[in-house]
Amino acid sequence: MSGDGGQIAVPMTPSVSGNLRPLRMPKISRSFLLSSLSIAILLGAWMLVTEMGWANELFLPKPQAVWAAFVKTLTKGYQGSTLLEHVGASLYRVLVSFALACLVGIPLGVLMGVSRDARALLNPLIEFYRPLPPLGLYTLLVMWLGIGEASKLSLLFLAGLPGIVISTIQAVSSIDPVYVRAARTLGATRRALIFEIYLPAAGPQILSGMRLSLGFIYTVLVAAEIVAASAGIGWMIWDAAKFLLSDIVIMGLIVLGLTGVALDFTMRLIGRLLMPWTQLSR
Amino acid sequence: MLKWIASLAAVTIALTTLAYGADKPDKITIGYLNLVNAQLVTKHLGLIAKEMPGVDIKYVKIGGGGDMLRAIAGNDVDFGGLGNPPAAIGVTRGLPIKGIMVINMLDTVEAMVVRTSANIKSLRDLKGKTVAAPFGSTTHYLLLQALKDDGVDPASIKILDLAPSDIAAAWLRGDLDAAWFWEPNLDKAVKNDGHIFMTSGMMGKRGYPTWDIGVVMNAFAAKYPDYVEKFVKAECDGIDFWLNNPAKTAEIIAEELTLPLADATRMMNGTAMVPCDRQLTAQYLGTSSAKGQFVDTLVATADFLVGQDRLPKLLPRDNFDAFVTPSYIEKAVGK
Numbered sequence: 001m002s003g004d005g006g007q008i009a010v011p012m013t014p015s016v017s018g019n020l021r022p023l024r025m026p027k028i029s030r031s032f033l034l035s036s037l038s039i040a041i042l043l044g045a046w047m048l049v050t051e052m053g054w055a056n057e058l059f060l061p062k063p064q065a066v067w068a069a070f071v072k073t074l075t076k077g078y079q080g081s082t083l084l085e086h087v088g089a090s091l092y093r094v095l096v097s098f099a100l101a102c103l104v105g106i107p108l109g110v111l112m113g114v115s116r117d118a119r120a121l122l123n124p125l126i127e128f129y130r131p132l133p134p135l136g137l138y139t140l141l142v143m144w145l146g147i148g149e150a151s152k153l154s155l156l157f158l159a160g161l162p163g164i165v166i167s168t169i170q171a172v173s174s175i176d177p178v179y180v181r182a183a184r185t186l187g188a189t190r191r192a193l194i195f196e197i198y199l200p201a202a203g204p205q206i207l208s209g210m211r212l213s214l215g216f217i218y219t220v221l222v223a224a225e226i227v228a229a230s231a232g233i234g235w236m237i238w239d240a241a242k243f244l245l246s247d248i249v250i251m252g253l254i255v256l257g258l259t260g261v262a263l264d265f266t267m268r269l270i271g272r273l274l275m276p277w278t279q280l281s282r
Numbered sequence: 283m284l285k286w287i288a289s290l291a292a293v294t295i296a297l298t299t300l301a302y303g304a305d306k307p308d309k310i311t312i313g314y315l316n317l318v319n320a321q322l323v324t325k326h327l328g329l330i331a332k333e334m335p336g337v338d339i340k341y342v343k344i345g346g347g348g349d350m351l352r353a354i355a356g357n358d359v360d361f362g363g364l365g366n367p368p369a370a371i372g373v374t375r376g377l378p379i380k381g382i383m384v385i386n387m388l389d390t391v392e393a394m395v396v397r398t399s400a401n402i403k404s405l406r407d408l409k410g411k412t413v414a415a416p417f418g419s420t421t422h423y424l425l426l427q428a429l430k431d432d433g434v435d436p437a438s439i440k441i442l443d444l445a446p447s448d449i450a451a452a453w454l455r456g457d458l459d460a461a462w463f464w465e466p467n468l469d470k471a472v473k474n475d476g477h478i479f480m481t482s483g484m485m486g487k488r489g490y491p492t493w494d495i496g497v498v499m500n501a502f503a504a505k506y507p508d509y510v511e512k513f514v515k516a517e518c519d520g521i522d523f524w525l526n527n528p529a530k531t532a533e534i535i536a537e538e539l540t541l542p543l544a545d546a547t548r549m550m551n552g553t554a555m556v557p558c559d560r561q562l563t564a565q566y567l568g569t570s571s572a573k574g575q576f577v578d579t580l581v582a583t584a585d586f587l588v589g590q591d592r593l594p595k596l597l598p599r600d601n602f603d604a605f606v607t608p609s610y611i612e613k614a615v616g617k
Contacts, residue, residue, distance in 0.1 A: 058355065058375055079591065080437060146457045147442065228414070228442040228452070239443065242348035242418040243592045244355060244375040 061247040066254070069247040078248060079239065081231045087259060089231040090221055093149070094263070097156035098214050105161050105213070106206060109168020110198060119169070130162040134220050138227070147228035159220040160213040167209025171202035207271045214267060218260050233259070307506050309338035310513075313350055313359035315494060316343050316446070318465050318535060318549040319386040321363070324520030326534045333512040345445050348418040354379055360502045361513055363494045365420035366576075370584035373605045374593050378500040380607040381576070383514050384556045384566050385494040389483035391552035392421050392492070394428075394462040395453075395476040402460060402479065405432045408439050411459035414452065417443035418592075420492040421462040423583065424485045426590060431488070465549040466539045481552075491579055495606075507610075515614040518558035525555055559615045567608040577602050 043063065049055045050062040057065075073083040081089070112119040112126075138155050145151040175198060183197050199206075222234035229235040233256050240248035312330070314321045324330060331339050342359060344350045347368030353359050354377055363385045364372060372379055396402040400411065405428060415422040422443075429436050444452060450467040452458050454474055461471060462480075472478065482492050496517065503510050524531045528550065536546035561567050568574025580602040587593040 056376075058377070142448070143451060143455070146455050147444065147448070147452045148457065227448060228444050230440065230442060239417060241352065242443075243371055243587075244351060244377070245592075245594075 058244060058246060061250065065247045066251045069245075069251045070255075073236075073248065073251065078236050079230075083255065086231055086233045086236050087255065089229075089235075090225070090233040091259070091263075093152055093156055093224065093232065094214070094217055094221060097153045098160055098210075098217055100153070100157045101160035101164055101213060101217070102210060104157075105164030106168050109165045109206070109209075110172055110194060110202075112165070113169045113172025113202075114194070114198065126162060126165055129158075130166070134159040135223050138223065142227055151227070152224040152229070155224045156217045156220055160217040163213030163216055164206075164209050167212065168202065168206050171205030171209070172198050174205070175201045203275050204271075207267075207275065211264065211267045211271075214263060215260070218263065222256075307337055307360075307502070307509060309340060310334070310360045310502075310509070311340045311342060311358065312513075313342045313344045313353050313362040315347075315350065315363045315365075315385075316345055316466075317386075317494075317553075318391055318539070318546075319494070319553050320520040320524040320531075320555050321385060321517065322538045323523050323531055323534055324517050326538055327520065327523065329516040329519050330513060333516045334509060337509075345447070346416040346419050348416065351377070351418070354497070354499070357499065360499055362497050364497055365423075365494050366492055366579050366583045367420055367423040367587065368418055369495055369497070369605070370580050370587060370602075371418065371593060372497075373580065373601055374584055374587075374595075374597050379497040379605070380500060380503055381495040381567075381605050382498050382510060382607055382610045383496040383517060383558070384561045384576075385496050385517075387486070387554040387556060388420060388464075388492045388494070389486070389552050389554055390478070390481040391468075391549055392424075392462070392464040392482035393468060393478045393552075394421075394425065394460060394480045395468060395471045396460040396479040397456075397458070398475050398477050400459045405429060405434050408434065408460060410438065410440075412440045412442060412457065414442045414444045414449045414458050414461040415463060416445055416449075419463075420482065420494075421464065423586065424482055424490060424492060425462045427490050427586065428480065428485060465552065466541060466545075469545055469549070483552075490582075491575075493576070493579075495576070510610050511613050514558070514610045518611070518614055521555045521557060524550075525557060558611050561611055562608055562615070567606055567611065570607075570609050570612060573603050573606050573608070576606050580605070 046060070046063055050057070050060060070083070072078075073086075075082070077083070078086065108122070112122055134155055137158060138151070141151040141154050141158075145154060179197050179201060180193065183193055188196065221232075222237060225232040225234035226238050233252055237249050237252035237256070240246075240252065310330075312325075314325065325341055331337075342353070344353060344359075344362070347365045350359075350362050350364055351368050351372055354362055354372065362379075364381075365388075369381060400407075402408060402411070408429075413425070415425050425441070426436060429439070442458075444461075446463045446467040449458065449461045449463050450470040453461060453471040453476070458471075460479065463471075486492065496514075498510050498513070528547075532543055532547040532550055535541070535550055536543045539546065541549075556566055562569050562574075564572070564574045566574050567576055577599065581596075581599055584593060584602070585596050588596045
């Protein structure tokens with residue numbers, strides 16, 4: 001049925017590549033339609049429930065109210081910062097800590113992947129700290145580093161680090177030893193081995209580790225902004241909840257979700273640009 | 283005939299469940315604020331259990347007004363306590379609660395402490411400094427109100443939202459220059475390079491009284507009105523005990539909060555307890571037919587919060603009037 005729809009559209013664009021396009025077009029629009037459908041159903045159910053008065057407006061405000069909160073926060077701001085400033089403050093925290101996690105995590109992972117001694121030395125630490133819930137660490141971090149940005153950034157950094165380290169170790173240690181031996185026979189130095197063999201071969205898997213870790217950092221964001229922040233999308237949600245402003249809370253959650261999707265999309269885009277040969281971009 | 287029997291049976295079942303339901307709750311949950319007042323005495327002496335034999339009584343300590351609002355919105359407590367700003371928020375947002383008694387009037391038990399070495403002589407000196415208060419609480423409200431009175435722009439100060447225990451920790455690290463919060467944590471800041479700059483009692487004299495009001499969930503009150511009265515009676519006994527036995531009360535507070543006796547005594551003197559019969563005067567709840575000044579304070583607080591963009595709109599006075607419910611105290615003191 002959807003195949004018909006696609007074929008109707010074809011004659012309008014006479015293409016050289018022949019029967020490839022009509023096959024692909026309906027596939028995209030079909031999944032796009034289905035995705036739109038699920039969003040429409042969710043939105044419809046939300047409107048129905050609120051319009052019929054089945055839900056207490058305190059807990060589930062109307063979509064219009066959430067939209068109004070969005071427009072107001074975008075233009076007039078919430079408690080001194082506009083929505084973009086809140087998103088900016090959060091993105092700053094996420095990206096700085098993510099960059100730090102990559103800067104520390106990738107070399108550490110390569111080192112542990114290449115050297116058995118390094119792995120033996122560092123493994124107990126990583127294995128112990130990896131399953132620790134980051135929030136458990138937060139109280140300690142606040143005591144050590146205070147209530148400013150340092151403790152927030154370190155919490156996010158610590159949340160993101162293990163993912164990168166572990167996937168880098170796996171990526172490096174799963175490289176086919178034939179490549180390494182071949183390079184060695186050709187007289188490659190240790191330095192050349194790392195930059196010419198290990199990193200390019202392990203790249204895709206490292207990148208997927210980075211994606212995971214960015215996602216993990218993002219999930220800890222709200223918690224990091226609960227203590228003594230005065231801007232940030234997580235703080236805005238937390239603060240609005242104190243005043244029972246559920247329209248702001250829901251609006252903040254939607255923005256938080258969309259920003260997360262955008263971040264992940266950007267990561268995939270970067271992956272596609274940096275490593276066009278990889279399968280990761282799919 | 284058969285139909286008649288069936289309906290009779292249904293009515294009987296309905297009546298018995300109703301009777302049982304109205305009779306006695308299995309369990310009540312009391313959310314109490316982590317501050318110094320007679321609720322600690324009531325709890326320590328088990329006065330509520332005495333009024334309600336056979337009922338399982340659960341106490342939950344709640345850090346501040348914001349958390350209490352969430353607990354109420356989530357239906358996690360039967361009884362709670364709210365300062366006037368969270369109460370104004372709760373009423374405006376339509377939480378199903380009634381204010382049934384005055385828990386305490388806030389005096390020096392809540393205060394703004396400033397770092398002595400930061401050399402703060404007036405509120406203007408706070409410009410560029412870091413100040414903390416639990417957002418949504420009485421002290422946050424008073425801080426903004428005091429700044430407004432002195433014409434200081436809050437945006438020129440870094441105002442942070444921290445829970446009282448976190449304020450104490452951050453203060454010890456030296457992260458804060460000033461904070462407006464309450465005992466028992468306030469004392470930790472005062473003892474570490476801090477001194478009291480202004481108290482909530484001083485703001486009360488300026489026309490911004492702050493207090494905590496005991497609240498009950500509407501559903502509980504509708505189902506077990508007798509038990510609301512019993513609760514009020516027990517708390518009234520606690521207040522009477524506080525007023526009549528200050529030495530013993532200080533010992534109880536010292537024990538409940540693990541404090542030296544001298545500190546407990548000082549904190550005790552910073553809170554004013556209002557005997558239940560006086561709560562029915564115009565200065566407090568008033569009577570069911572003529573509500574007292576608490577309604578005025580709630581309206582003024584809500585109005586202020588609307589100005590701060592913390593509340594969407596100011597509700598008519600009737601809503602606040604309906605929230606203040608002296609009828610249980612009236613019954614408890616026999617008026």
